[in-house]
Amino acid sequence: MLEIKNLHVKVEDKEILKGVSLKINAGEVHGIMGPNGSGKSTLAQVLAGRETYEVTSGEVLYRGKNLLTMTPEERAREGIFLAFQYPVEIPGVSNLYFLKTALNAIRRHRGLPELDAMDFLALVREKMELVQMDESLLHRPVNDGFSGGEKKRNEIFQMAVLEPTLAILDETDSGLDIDALKIVARGVNSLRSDERAILLITHYQRLLDYVVPDRVHVLYDGRIVKSGGKELALELENRGYGWLEEEAKVEVSR
Amino acid sequence: MATATDKIQRLVDKEYEYGFVTPIEQEVFPCGLNEEIVRMISAKKNEPQWLTEWRLKAYRYWAQLERAGAEPRWANVTYPPIDYQSIRYYAAPKQRKRPRSLDEVDPQLRATYEKLGIPLREQEMLAGVAVDAVFDSVSVATTFKEKLAQLGIIFCSFSEAVREYPELVRKWLGSVVPYTDNFFAALNSAVFSDGSFVYVPKGVRCPMELSTYFRINAAQTGQFERTLIIADEGSYVSYLEGCTAPMRDENQLHAAVVELIALDNATIKYSTIQNWYPGDKEGKGGIYNFVTKRGKCLGKNSKISWTQVETGSAITWKYPSCILVGDNSVGEFYSVAITNNYQQADTGTKMIHIGKNTRSTIISKGISAGHGQNTYRGLVKITKSADHARNYSQCDSLLLGDQCGAHTFPYIDVQNPTAQMEHEATTSKIGEDQLFYCQQRGISAEDAVSMIVNGFCKEVIRELPMEFAVEAQKLLGISLEGAVG
């Protein structure tokens, strides 16, 4: 599904990703953890096509195609979804209208007929139920004045409607109360299937209790310094990242 | 690497579509302004003595202001001094005789309006819209006149109104905007050449939209038109004006005056889609649009509603206003003003509450891109007599990129303690973050910009008559979309 090979990324002459390699197969859920500033969001944004970040070397293949030459909207239409760490407010554009425009752009790209208002509403109702989104949020401008938790839930709601092939969640669990966390987990789990893959960026083992990952990676100073099974998350929670620093040094000097 | 600002700019740049010149034989006056020119304009139109005198008084007043250097400078716009002696004050297509029917209108002129999307043959027109076509200084055709006349509605060029209905013109001309009102109103009063005249008799609801299409064609020429609309008791009329001009390197002056009068229980809805040539990307050329528009709600329960979509002009200086004299009268102002490249707009409204229970609503949406500067300037005045007056004002600004600017100057003058005033203002910005967010959801950057702009303007667009809402949306699309890359 996704293969990242030795990816180097810089922003304003500062190297942030220093050779990241990662392979995710269809059907898998991977978790990425790592201290603040280690480059997790950078990785997510680069995968989504943000231009601010310059890829200096490396390769990314998505379903066998070179991802890096695709525009952000092409990537989205090809099934990549990023739940933003900081969802953006778009005043004046209703959430519902925004989502319908997005869904129809994706459907057009795939040669499917656009959904009419009735069918779209039916779909929206179903997904709203799933993530228990308040109906009033649909009619408000996108994320405008939403609480932190509402914004995160709105990301999951959008994901549920757009049904991506590769979903990247950047700290969607941060700032959520325990009930909201369960709802987000339910949204993610309902997306899980053999044809899809999910990349969860998180600081907390908590989310991984509900969405059990196949692999967990630790991003440290722009490199993946350790990968393991779901137990790795628990270990990080107990021990922090300090011990990895030692290991990383050993790695680099080797 | 393209910055967000560059990217947004590429999306909003689009060639001006109406910049062609019609090659037509013209009758022009020499450049310059003096009493002789004023008399010539008046003589050209066979005007009665009183009107010639009125023009001359206006001219003398203006000349005195000009000498005193009293051209208004308070607006938040900058431009080099205008040399009023290098402008031509009259230009008209040569016509051997006045056309009696639309079929007799010069085919060149007909072709021009067709190219602008305004066919002048009635059978080809949008059903339900009557058009007065003004070309430089004269009206070249007015459609559906007979049909409207059956209802007693007068819709004709201003010159014709002076000839055919001198009493009506004399009674109302200058009653809302006296020639002493301001520098440009004085100039217009001296040299105005044509424009539209509307009278809707008592109790008549005008069954179609009336519209005037202003076209500047001649070079070095100013356009100074005058519009006068009178809605008699219990009547209703919806009126629309549209405007375009050729692309030229030098600036051209457009200084119009519009006067509206609504008597008891009458309603006037006045919509403008202004698309004058805005100048090129470097800010060269374009129209200076210095316009005085004012309506008087003279009668009780009367209503005047201004809706404007301003996409053109190098400089816009315009404050469609309402004087709410009649008790329970209502004034409304809905505006979208766009400034791109080096365009400057200083626009807004004045709501003067005099009668009891008068109400006014102001919705102003300013969009700036490039180096565009957009200023909202508004006055809400509640006089002593205006018991229980109410005003709601909302001024929103949208910035596309980071080199443009938005400014709001809301002036409030309340002299009656029973007034209820509400004011809201927001500024938002389409930045790279928003575009990327939309793109990440599969929406192209281009569609994202127009979606955001449309969302921003919709409260105003929906005030336009249906036929024109579509046109406005297209125009917003035109001035804000464009090829990427």
Ligand SMILES: Nc1ncnc2c1ncn2[C@@H]1O[C@H](COP(=O)(O)OP(=O)(O)OP(=O)(O)O)[C@@H](O)[C@H]1O
């Ligand atoms: N646009 C940018 N300009 C300058 N520096 C940037 C930019 N984006 C990211 N950085 C820097 O790159 C580093 C990695 O940032 P990133 O957001 O990827 O970290 P993160 O792992 O997601 O951290 P957190 O856990 O706090 O969300 C940080 O030092 C950050 O300041």
Ligand SMILES: [Mg+2]
């Ligand atoms: Mg982050």
